[in-house]
Amino acid sequence: MTKISAPTWRxxxxxxxxxxxxxxxxxxxxxRRLLGTVPSSLxxxxxxxxxxxxxxxxxxxxxxxxxxxxxxxxxEDNFAIAEHHLRRALEALLDIGRHIVAKKGxxxxxxxxxxxxxxxxxxxxxxxxxxxxxxxxxxxxxxxxAYADVGPEEIYNILRDKLGDFALFTGYILDYLAREGADxxx
Numbered sequence: 001m002t003k004i005s006a007p008t009w010r011x012x013x014x015x016x017x018x019x020x021x022x023x024x025x026x027x028x029x030x031x032r033r034l035l036g037t038v039p040s041s042l043x044x045x046x047x048x049x050x051x052x053x054x055x056x057x058x059x060x061x062x063x064x065x066x067x068x069x070x071x072x073x074x075x076e077d078n079f080a081i082a083e084h085h086l087r088r089a090l091e092a093l094l095d096i097g098r099h100i101v102a103k104k105g106x107x108x109x110x111x112x113x114x115x116x117x118x119x120x121x122x123x124x125x126x127x128x129x130x131x132x133x134x135x136x137x138x139x140x141x142x143x144x145x146a147y148a149d150v151g152p153e154e155i156y157n158i159l160r161d162k163l164g165d166f167a168l169f170t171g172y173i174l175d176y177l178a179r180e181g182a183d184x185x186x
Contacts, residue, residue: 054093057086082155
């Protein structure tokens with residue numbers, strides 16, 4: 001089998017797309033999707049499901065945040081539960097962001113922080129909130145990759161200082177869905 005160079009492959013791909021566009025099988029809409037020029041519609045159900053996950057986890061985290069620091073640190077299960085729900089809420093937040101960025105063709109995020117950047121630069125969340133929440137997006141990596149370095153006091157401080165960011169984020173996303181005309185009843 002002969003290896004086709006990148007420029008040749010691109011030309012052949014364009015030839016195939018051109019042939020398809022001339023056939024009755026490929027509509028203009030399908031052709032534009034093949035070329036990546038027409039963003040797909042949002043899956044409001046997926047977004048609502050992730051918002052529900054954020055709310056469930058945020059509620060569990062809120063109960064832990066209401067404990068005094070001494071009470072929180074006295075029971076090691078508090079740390080484990082908080083770490084688990086913080087990671088789940090962050091994963092759901094980033095899933096929502098990735099979905100919107102991909103479906104609306106907003107760009108290609110390089111990392112988790114850039115998902116948030118693309119949401120802010122495209123008016124989905126306010127720019128000042130974008131700056132505020134980018135650290136939380138990066139914190140997901142710390143929870144997953146540097147978990148041995150994450151301690152109970154660190155998690156407790158996040159619960160006390162950053163927990164409201166989840167409610168703000170879900171509110172901005174629901175506002176965006178309403179502006180887009182997506183089914184945002186929640």
